[in-house]
Amino acid sequence: MAMLIPISRLPKFEKIVIGTTIEIVRTIALEKSVLLKNFIKSFWYFLNGMVKSTKF
Numbered sequence: 255m256a257m258l259i260p261i262s263r264l265p266k267f268e269k270i271v272i273g274t275t276i277e278i279v280r281t282i283a284l285e286k287s288v289l290l291k292n293f294i295k296s297f298w299y300f301l302n303g304m305v306k307s308t309k310f
Contacts, residue, residue, distance in 0.1 A: 278294055 282290065282294065
């Protein structure tokens, strides 16, 4: 899996987001539990809501 953007060039916040996303994806791949999927789904909706609310 190739990253298109070198992570070192990104701002600190984006590094954290990408790192967290990679960890979450790895966790899903390792243990596909329903509880975990539901948590990530609700977390994803929360994240999307935050992004949409910050756009003007």
